[in-house]
Amino acid sequence: MKTGVLMIHGFTGGPFEVQPFAEYIEEKTDWLVKIPTLPGHGGSLNLKNKSAESWMMAAELALKELKKQVDRVIIVGFSMGGLIAMYLALRYKIEKLVLLSAAVKYISAGQILDEIRVAATDAVKGRLAQNPLFHLYEYKLLNTPVSSAIEFLRVVKTVEPYYDKLTLPVCIVQGAKDGIVPVTAAEHIYNHLGSLEKEIYHSENGKHLICYSDDCDEWFGHVLGFMKGDGE
Structure with missing residues (x-):
């Protein structure tokens, strides 16, 4: 039985x-892994006039293509991609769902202040150019139209009423130091899912870009075990 994994990136992000x-999964399995780039996203942002529907439709088309090539599909969604993954799981037969830093709630004010303080400290010490987080957010702020942020919220609102309709196995991974999505978001999803098989993995050092956390090798292994299930 051939397994496919559809991975969906976040708002203003990319593969x-x-x-x-994705590389970890490919190294440890013979699964087919696909990561579509949502419209307006990727290496350079061009989000003007891109709608919530265009993002969800691009992910849906990628899912349909993957389904032609495999027998079972697991979806991994990061941040806004987690919401799109949930949307797809409501509409199609999906084997399992993995939600990474899923953006069901928006910005964690406390943690983002901590990250701004770190950036400010770096600026005082003349090290701002070495702070990758600062430059990532600076670029995003300069290249994200307000209209796109509204479209992102439309994705949130599209899925929000239907959490209890999701009954497939779900694994949620949430970083304790996430500056974008509050830690309570993971519990919020967990408590409202209709799934009987569901779990949360807390990454103590994880920030929002959870796949780059110091402890990612630990949770990569744990989540792959969940994805395999049944000793596959």
Whole structure:
């Protein structure tokens, strides 16, 4: 039985956000892994006039293509990609769902303040150019139209009423130091899912880009075990 994994990146992001986990899966299995780039996303952002529907439709088309090539599909969704993954699982037969830093709640004010403080400290010490987080957010802020942020919220609202309709096995991974999605988001999803088989893995050092966390090798192995299930 051939397994396919569809991985969906986050808002203003690209495949790089989940690439480390994709490479881990490919190294440990013979599964087919696909990471579509959502419209307007990727290496350079062009989000103007891109809608929530266009993002969900691109992921849906990628899923349909993958389904032609495999017998079973697991979806891994990061941040906004987690919401799109849930949307697809409501509409199609999906074997399992993995939600990484799923953006069901928006920004964790406390943690983002901590990250801004680190950036400010670096600036005082003349090290701002070495702070990758600062430059990532700076680029995103300059290249993300307000209209796109509204479209992102439309994705959130599209899925929100239907958590209890999801009954497939779900594994949620959430970083304790996430500066974008509050830690309570993972519990919020967990408590409202209709799934009987569901779990949360807490990454103590994980920030929002969870696939780049210091402890990613630990949770990569744990989540792959969940994805395999049944000793596959």
